[in-house]
Amino acid sequence: MDGILQLGKTWIGYGLEISQDLFSILFLTLLICIPILYVTDITQSRHAVRRNFPVIGRFRYFFEHVGEFFRQYFFSMDREEMPFNRAQRSWVYRAAKDISNTIAFGSTRDLKKVGTVLFANCPYPTLGEDATPVTNQTIGPDSKYPFTTKSVFNISAMSYGAISKPAILALAEGAKSSGCWLNTGEGGLSKYHLQSGCDIVFQIGTAKYGVRDPISGKLSESKLIDVAKYDQVRMFEIKLSQGGKPGKGGILPGAKVTKEVAEIRGVREGEDSISPNRHPDISSDEDLLEMIAFIRELTGKPVGIKSVIGSEDWLDHLFQLICVRGIASAPDFITVDSADGGTGAAPMPLLDDMGLPLNESLPMLVNKLNEYGLYDRVKVISSGKLVTPADVAWALCLGANFVTSARGFMFALGCIQALQCNKDTCPTGITTHNKRLQRGLNPHLKSIRVANYVKNIVHEVGMIAHSCGVNHPRELDRRHARVVQANGLSVPLNVLYPSQVSVPLVERRNLGTRPWSGKQQVFEDLENTVVNIPLKQLSGKVETNL
Numbered sequence: 001m002d003g004i005l006q007l008g009k010t011w012i013g014y015g016l017e018i019s020q021d022l023f024s025i026l027f028l029t030l031l032i033c034i035p036i037l038y039v040t041d042i043t044q045s046r047h048a049v050r051r052n053f054p055v056i057g058r059f060r061y062f063f064e065h066v067g068e069f070f071r072q073y074f075f076s077m078d079r080e081e082m083p084f085n086r087a088q089r090s091w092v093y094r095a096a097k098d099i100s101n102t103i104a105f106g107s108t109r110d111l112k113k114v115g116t117v118l119f120a121n122c123p124y125p126t127l128g129e130d131a132t133p134v135t136n137q138t139i140g141p142d143s144k145y146p147f148t149t150k151s152v153f154n155i156s157a158m159s160y161g162a163i164s165k166p167a168i169l170a171l172a173e174g175a176k177s178s179g180c181w182l183n184t185g186e187g188g189l190s191k192y193h194l195q196s197g198c199d200i201v202f203q204i205g206t207a208k209y210g211v212r213d214p215i216s217g218k219l220s221e222s223k224l225i226d227v228a229k230y231d232q233v234r235m236f237e238i239k240l241s242q243g244g245k246p247g248k249g250g251i252l253p254g255a256k257v258t259k260e261v262a263e264i265r266g267v268r269e270g271e272d273s274i275s276p277n278r279h280p281d282i283s284s285d286e287d288l289l290e291m292i293a294f295i296r297e298l299t300g301k302p303v304g305i306k307s308v309i310g311s312e313d314w315l316d317h318l319f320q321l322i323c324v325r326g327i328a329s330a331p332d333f334i335t336v337d338s339a340d341g342g343t344g345a346a347p348m349p350l351l352d353d354m355g356l357p358l359n360e361s362l363p364m365l366v367n368k369l370n371e372y373g374l375y376d377r378v379k380v381i382s383s384g385k386l387v388t389p390a391d392v393a394w395a396l397c398l399g400a401n402f403v404t405s406a407r408g409f410m411f412a413l414g415c416i417q418a419l420q421c422n423k424d425t426c427p428t429g430i431t432t433h434n435k436r437l438q439r440g441l442n443p444h445l446k447s448i449r450v451a452n453y454v455k456n457i458v459h460e461v462g463m464i465a466h467s468c469g470v471n472h473p474r475e476l477d478r479r480h481a482r483v484v485q486a487n488g489l490s491v492p493l494n495v496l497y498p499s500q501v502s503v504p505l506v507e508r509r510n511l512g513t514r515p516w517s518g519k520q521q522v523f524e525d526l527e528n529t530v531v532n533i534p535l536k537q538l539s540g541k542v543e544t545n546l
Helices: 002-043 048-052 056-075 086-097 165-178 221-228 259-265 285-299 312-325 348-353 358-371 389-398 407-413 443-467 519-527
Strands: 117-119 137-139 147-149 153-155 181-183 199-204 233-239 303-308 333-337 379-383 402-405 481-484 490-492 536-538 541-543
Touching (some): 048 056, 165 443, 233 285, 233 333, 285 303, 303 379, 312 358, 358 379, 389 402, 402 407
Parallel strands (some): 303 333
Antiparallel strands (some): 137 147, 481 490
């Protein structure tokens, strides 16, 4: 015993001596560095704070950097943070871990805040034994290989390159086990997407990564056919724009362009991968419909588009053109993204100030599809900051057929909203190619969390639907939700966004292909067209939709 005590004392003594030496070295280092930093700061002229407050002014950058982390954990209330608050993230974390999501005492949500969505409960909610499974939906029924699925909630576009190999593996395996689909994003199709056997939506971005002719940079027919040969690839999505950066193409910093990513995309390793801000070969609605028809004919699979909506004028012109060409020319689906959608990297003016948010663009799209008699033909996929059951149920109420999320699934993988997506320094290994940081993300274990997240979203959306008195989520409509207004009172969605009555356009002539000049052009074209438009009766007044 005495020997052990003596040994312990010896080691403590060694530890104290080492600590003393380290402190001395640190002190000497500071003694040398501080004068150097002082002279450097006071003689430079680029930074006023450092020039006026040498050495001390440098702490400003440190506090600015760590401030976002301290606010996240110590200073912000549960409902205060942006883009996602602690309450939202906590719900996703618990759902992904499949642990209890019940809370006590009362809601921390401000129910009087303008824009708050409230669901209208029914006095006689649907009993468990009366509930029915979610119904199947078929996308592209006229395609050679239509896609039929009952999945309501799916994984939105995230490119390999923007997110890591273990993240893709986890998402793909989770998608397979939960029955949802996985969108490749514009970065192309990798072997990691295919490994699990999940359903895949292949996104064709403006740079045509993965299906790009290396010489011309245009769409390669042979590569497109090769991608379509995979049974797992169920649909193709032409990306016109995305919520995080409408009007600008993808931005992948060179630090994240590894050799493998470069090979898949057809770009140079280590160089920034910048996509054009639009498809060079699509400059009009006519071009867009031609491209949809070309890809659908070549692959035999459903083809749709993804876009942020900036105005209903574009929808008017596009749908007018579809009615002239025939309903078969329509895209099989339209993914509408919100102005507050996410991205790995984007300029702040586009993130903050461009495009319409989903609460305006989604009902606008659904109404226009109804107005032109296209809603049954064109499926609506809603995307953009939808991560909780209430978000999903709200989108279904407004008329979405499917909902997709990217950042919700990042939270399911373990994202802590460190805001490092564009720097290859993600601490959770999701958006980095740093092997040391990726080591913390176990694809199999995280895939279980992805599947749990889907399961719990669908379960709780069903719970909302049953409380509203319907048998399954796809029966939700605009009568079942309300939005709080400036006067503190809520208004039903069907009053806030009145649905349009279908107006079949039987015959259109002389529409032509002259340049479009906005809504006025649509009305001028209508004057030269023979149109059979039924009138609709609203509140005792006879009105037309056009």
